[in-house]
Amino acid sequence: MPANAVCSTTQFRFTQKTLPRAIAIALMVAGSAAAVAEPVNPNGGAGANSFFGIHAGSAGGDPGTTIGGVNGDSGSVGTGAADAASNTEPLGGKPYATGGASGGMGGAAEGVTSGAGGGGGGATTQVFTNGYAGAILATGGSGGNGGDGAADAAPQTFFSSGGGGGGGAAAMVVQGANGSVDLLGGSALLGGVGGNGGLGFIDTFAASGGAGGTGLSVSGTNITVVVEDSAVVRGGAGGTGGMADSSPSFGIAGSGGKGGAGITMNNGYISVSQLGSVVGGDGGAGGTYTGLVGKQTGLGGVGILGHDLNISIAGAVSGGLSGDGAIRAEAILLTGGVNQVTIEPTAQIAGNVVAAGTSTLRIASTVDQTLDASIFGDYDTPAQYQGFTTFEKVSSGTLTLTGTTNYLTPWNVRTGTLSISSDGALGPVGGDLTLTNGTLEVSGSGFTSYRNVALQSVGGVVQVDNALGNLVLAGAVSGPGGLRKTGDGTLTLSGTNSYAGGTQVAAGTLVGSTSSVRGPVQVDTLGMLQLVQDTDGELSGFLAGTGTLVKDGTGRVTLIYDNSNFTGTTFISGGALNVINNSLGGNVTVYPQGTLMGDGTIVGNVSVFGNATLSPGKDKPGTLTIGGNLDLKTGSTLRIQSDSDGQHASKVVVNGSATLNGSVASVEANGNYSTATNYSILSAVGGITGSFSNVTSNLAFLQPTLATVGNDVTLTLVRKEVTDPGTDNGAGGTTPTGGGSTGGGSTGGGSTGGASGGGSTGGSRPMTFADAANSRNQRSVANALESLGSGNALYRQIENLADGQPQSVFKALSGESHASTASTLRTGADTARALPLEHFRSNLSANLLAGAPTAQAGTSDMGTNLSSLPSSSAKPMWAQVFGTWQTFGGGDAARVTQSTSGLFVGGDQAVGGGWRAGGALGYSETRSRAGEVSSRADIDNYSATLYGGRSFAAGAGKLNFLAGGSYTWHDIDSRRSIDTSGFDQSLKSNYSASTSQLFTELGYALPVTGALTLEPFAGVAWSDMRTRGFSESGGSAALNGEGDRNTLTTTTLGLRSRTAFALGKLEGTLRGTVGWRHAFGDVITHSRMSFNGSDSFTVAGVPQARDSALVEVAADVALSRNVSLGLAYGGEFGGGNTQNSGMLNLAWKF
The missing domain is CATH 2.40.128.130 (Autotransporter beta-domain)
Known part of the structure; x- marks a missing residue:
């Protein structure tokens, strides 16, 4: 035993009847994986084979024999410090390894259950503080093998299970904070292999293999790990499960140990270079029966494991394989927090990338690449990238997404191009699209998207490639940035948008309205802005460029800014384009159903086709200036209004020439024309060619006439003429007002005179207000209004009414409600008569009641006793x-x-x-x-x-x-x-x-x-x-x-x-x-x-x-x-x- 090893010499005594065999076996298994950390020994020496175990014998009797214990002590690890290869620099590029000692074999007892084999010893590893930089070859120590189970002495009635294999050690452990680990080319960090599980004797349990060690374990915070080209970080393989000796009864083989993770780390940054690799260790094989199939194999280790990580992958990251090679572990497993994973085009990912918490997946396409959108999905789906909350496209290349996904994938295109042909490639509509200096490219025939789009401060580009394609963005487009339209196809903005950075149409067509296209707007030579709307609106910001502006729809678009820097061409094919206060550069063509209006300046030429209208002013008269020439084609209309004081009317000032090709001047009602004023409605510095073919008006009482004098066209209004048939008075008839020279009294006789003078020839006279009335009340009030005279404002307002308006105006002005009030008052007054008489009538006809005196007798002079009266x-x-x-x-x-x-x-x-x-x-x-x-x-x-x-x-x-x-x-x-x-x-x-x-x-x-x-x-x-x-x-x-x-x-x-x-x-x-x-x-x-x-x-x-x-x-x-x-x-x-x-x-x- 090494000098610094620690063990216990305490002995426990049990009798045969103390514990059932099943409990003894369970205790053996529970204690089979002990590990002891010791200083490393570069020579990897093995420890002793056995330690003290459970003392088996009768209670209070003979101490019996000491054997390997149920929870047998693990084998000892090697001793001594790590040695430098050249004795000049620790770990000087030479491989090193330390091993844990194997566990002792289980011992036998006399007539009692035998002890389990000892657990394999855990290996130790080298620990660094705040990081490391350089080339390094390091292998974590292997775990010791678990001890085999044992049997008691003959006749071998009791048996013990094997001990679990010891866990492999990490190749490198880094502690501290704010450091870095830079693994240069040629470096290799290999986690220690897990020890094999011990043999299960006859019909007992064999032990599981030990887990493989981690390649690199970072326990510090804010550590940066860089795996350079040709550097390898690999988790150790799991140990093999113990074999079960199933003869002659039964036994259970041990499971293979789990492979170690390549890198475990929290709160830091990991970069894997193009030729670098991080690999999880493979799982251990399951133990086998004697001559039979093995048990469950160990799972592979995760390539990178942790939380709150920023990971950039240009090289290879793989999950380890299970012991049977059938299942690969996650290449990256993020357990929570805030994470970011960047995948470079050269990255090789074997295994799933699974993220919890708030996690962003960044696809860095420095070159063009194609991905199927179905690789993005939720947990427990076939998708390779699971659980990410946001997705980003970075780098200058093009990422093409094919297919579709049902997973919510909010995309942010930061740089380069994200190319799609269907909205489904971006996931469900709830996933917003953000453009941060990136491009969304749409190929094919286009589609309609209802997702919201955000334009960050640097703006974004939408490119529609197919000239016949149309991308419709029906959601809200917002943000501080601008929108740039490129490609030959059409982009339609149909939502109500609020992006603040303006719009550029570099190529193709942008279709929208004043509520969807935000100014200022730049329309380049190859671009067209088509404003289609059926309601009135103002274009926000100025208009510039050399392209084409088209106004369509029935609504009115007002340009309120200086647009003189727009030198392209404007076409009005529906509704109205209103230019007020400022200029619009370039030429303007007004097609049928279109109207050009306003009081600004058109810098170039203006052409107005038949059934189109030129209308100086807006809702009131104004002067529209044309810097070039004016061409009013046959059937076109010049619409005229007057101001409130009747002194001025709408006017067109042409700095070039004006051509009047049988056009029509239309004088609008609801102005305030004066019959005493001649209005100049058109002047041309370069002269006037042709004339108006007609002048029309919807005025009820006034008739307009036109005259061309030099370079000016003037408008004059007089009262309309109406027929005055005269009267047949029986003495030849009267002379009709304003005509009827025949008849009257000249022919005489009544019949001839009346027919000729009064009725047939007739005459005309100026129309009066009463001529437009259609009831007695209306005629009465019309005559009163006529008596006000032309100097009265109310008179002028009536005189300028449109056709069909006088009748309703006369009725409203008549005050007939005052006369009706008098009529209805009489009905109310009738109540003062009807109610009292009804009660009085009842009292007159009241019957007499017997009994009490008559209260209203009124006969006090009667001699009758009142008490006797009814x-x-x-x-x-x-x-x-x-x-x-x-x-x-x-x-x-x-x-x-x-x-x-x-x-x-x-x-x-x-x-x-x-x-x-x-x-x-x-x-x-x-x-x-x-x-x-x-x-x-x-x-x-x-x-x-x-x-x-x-x-x-x-x-x-x-x-x-x-x-x-x-x-x-x-x-x-x-x-x-x-x-x-x-x-x-x-x-x-x-x-x-x-x-x-x-x-x-x-x-x-x-x-x-x-x-x-x-x-x-x-x-x-x-x-x-x-x-x-x-x-x-x-x-x-x-x-x-x-x-x-x-x-x-x-x-x-x-x-x-x-x-x-x-x-x-x-x-x-x-x-x-x-x-x-x-x-x-x-x-x-x-x-x-x-x-x-x-x-x-x-x-x-x-x-x-x-x-x-x-x-x-x-x-x-x-x-x-x-x-x-x-x-x-x-x-x-x-x-x-x-x-x-x-x-x-x-x-x-x-």
């Missing part, structure tokens, strides 16, 4: 909540909807001689709306009513007479919005009105049965509504209203019914009414108004129905002797008007 069922005091909903239509005015709700309280009493008199007070709130003319009125109504009457006995029934009067005051808050044809005004006013009413009714109530009474009736009501004057505010269309008076008389014929009913203990009354109402007088209300400075005009509101049908249904229930509760519905229908009302009333007596 009491009345009348309920003189009442309160009623009501709501009504009305719709009014017909006539010239817009349809009106109205709702009213309120409360009335009232009462009546006997006043003597059978007469009763009463009164009521009420408040209601009305909301009136005329949606067609955007008008509303909110009205507060305050009412007072006086009434009286008497019931006369007449035959079998009673003749009921009622009469009264009411007065209602109305506070009106009116709002009108005029938002049509260039008008945008909100007008408001507050004013008041009052309604006075007189009414009477005569009915004959005839009992039909004991419970049912029918009452035919006739009634007359007269109302006088007076509206006070008002003045609106809010704009030029504000009106001044005069005080108006409208009277109306109605007659009503109808039939009422009343019947009593019982509801449990409650008694009630059902009432119903049908009738016909006829109105005469001011059925249509009128309001007289004026604009500021205009003549007065009168408009009509919604009409009252001349004839309408009435229907009412009501129910009252006596809640007690003195209190009743009622519900009622009333409706009136006729003449396009409807009125519905609901009422809740409470009546009581006292």
Whole structure:
């Protein structure tokens, strides 16, 4: 035993009955792999073969024989320090190795279980601090072989298992921090081989082989390891599993030991040069039965193992093979943290590269290479590269990805080119693409990608090779960098993008819109920028270059920057290109359906084809300057607008010559032309050739004419002419305005004169505003507007209306809602008459109740004892909540909807001689709306009513007479919005009105049965509504209203019914009414108004129905002797008007 070896001499005694055989065997196996680290011995001497083991014997008896123990001590390792080959430099290039001692053989006991073989000794290794540099040949010490199992003495009843082989040692161990290991060419670090497992005797377990040692073990942090050309780092092979002697019973052979890792390291950098290699050790072969097949083989060792590593591979990295050669271990296994693996084109990777944590795989293509995208995948898939979270293309070459992958592979092209022919090569769409000074190349016919693209500060390139190919990037393109388009094919940007570095079209076509193409934009000679959009937008940044700009789609693209550095050609084939404030260089051609507009400068020539438009200005008049020549081809249009003060119109200034080849000048409405102004619309320094073939306009009242004077074309507008047929007055006819010299009185006779002068020959006159009106209200307001005169802004606004606009404008300006409000107010005022009379009518016809004195006798002069008289069922005091909903239509005015709700309280009493008199007070709130003319009125109504009457006995029934009067005051808050044809005004006013009413009714109530009474009736009501004057505010269309008076008389014929009913203990009354109402007088209300400075005009509101049908249904229930509760519905229908009302009333007596 070496002097420095440590062992224990403690002995343990067991009897035969202490432990079952199975437990003894398990303990043997558990203790079979002990290893002891000792100083290395370059001579590799073997230790002694056995040490102290378990003492077997009877408890407390003869100590027995000492044999190899169940957990036998391992063999001793060699002693002595490592020696230099030349005695001048440690490890001076000479190979060295140390070995662990083999374990002792298991010993036998007397009649008890025998001990297992001792475990093989573990080898030691050389340790370096903070690194190493130079050429080195080092082999880690081999593990000792495990001791064989043993049997007891004859008759060999008990047997022991073999000991496990010792683990091989690392060839080199590096500790410390911030150092480096530079293995120069010719270096070799070979991990120690694991010891073989011991023999399992007869029917016991054979032991496993020891694990191979690591080639290079780095336990420090921030260490750099460089494996130079021709340097090798290899893990040691695993030991062979122990053999099982299966005769005569059974045995279990040991597993082969696992191969050692090539390099184990955390938190550092590893570089493997082109001719360098890192290899995991092979696994050991499984042990065999005597003459039979072996057991499980050992797994190979990982090439590089660790976490938080930055690895660059240009050489060979391999995982070791299993003991049977069937399975290769991972070439690289990253167990977590933040990692980066760079694969150079010369790299040779045997085995999978598996990464956990946040790991980046970088493909460094210094030369062109092709990879199938399916090699990238998730764990436990056939993919070679598993678990990486990001992927990068670096170096100047081209990496072509073929095939597809279902694994999320976010790519960052840092340098060089990444070439694909399908989006599937980049994985699922959730994996973004980042271009950091790299190029994405697309071959084939192209495809559509919805993945997001990020352009880093140095920008990126998209190259579409096939001239017929089209790559559509439908995701968001963002980032601080710019985009460069190359290749003959087409790149389409269809998303909403925000990249900030601008755009260059070096070759091919870039298709996009102002929301997808970010400026500034450089279009080179071989490039084309095609802006296709159906909405309006502005190009961000300036435009420059010598290429081609195409505007397509129905939308408008506005160029707001100075684009004079663009000297290429612009084609407008759809929508509009708007050049404002600045210049656009080069020539511009406008094709059919296209428009060139703006108030900037076109540096070159402009050609406008048929069905295309040149429109100086944008949404207002402006001057468009053309530096070269202008060619307006046949069928082209020059569109003209005027400014708000009417002093200027759109104009084209041509510094060259202008050719007018039968083009058309179009004068647009919604400007503010003046009939007193001549507008210059085109001037050409180099002269004008040809003329406009026509001048068109969509103006309703003005007719444009053109004149060419020298180098200028001028526009003049006058009122349109309309036919004036004259009139046939029976004495030969009048002379038509503006013509009709034949006829009139010259021919005489009426017939000849009338036909010739008045009707047939006719004449013409300037059109008036009223000629465009199509109703009486519209004509009335049109004449008032005409009276304002041409100096008035409102007049000019009307004069510049487009065809089809005057009718809606006249209706909006008429203020007809004020007249309609007066009409609807009368309906609200009717409530002040109808509600009190309904209660009064019930009290007139009230029956007498027996028992108590009559409360309303009014006969204090009677000699009769009042206590003996019956009491009345009348309920003189009442309160009623009501709501009504009305719709009014017909006539010239817009349809009106109205709702009213309120409360009335009232009462009546006997006043003597059978007469009763009463009164009521009420408040209601009305909301009136005329949606067609955007008008509303909110009205507060305050009412007072006086009434009286008497019931006369007449035959079998009673003749009921009622009469009264009411007065209602109305506070009106009116709002009108005029938002049509260039008008945008909100007008408001507050004013008041009052309604006075007189009414009477005569009915004959005839009992039909004991419970049912029918009452035919006739009634007359007269109302006088007076509206006070008002003045609106809010704009030029504000009106001044005069005080108006409208009277109306109605007659009503109808039939009422009343019947009593019982509801449990409650008694009630059902009432119903049908009738016909006829109105005469001011059925249509009128309001007289004026604009500021205009003549007065009168408009009509919604009409009252001349004839309408009435229907009412009501129910009252006596809640007690003195209190009743009622519900009622009333409706009136006729003449396009409807009125519905609901009422809740409470009546009581006292």
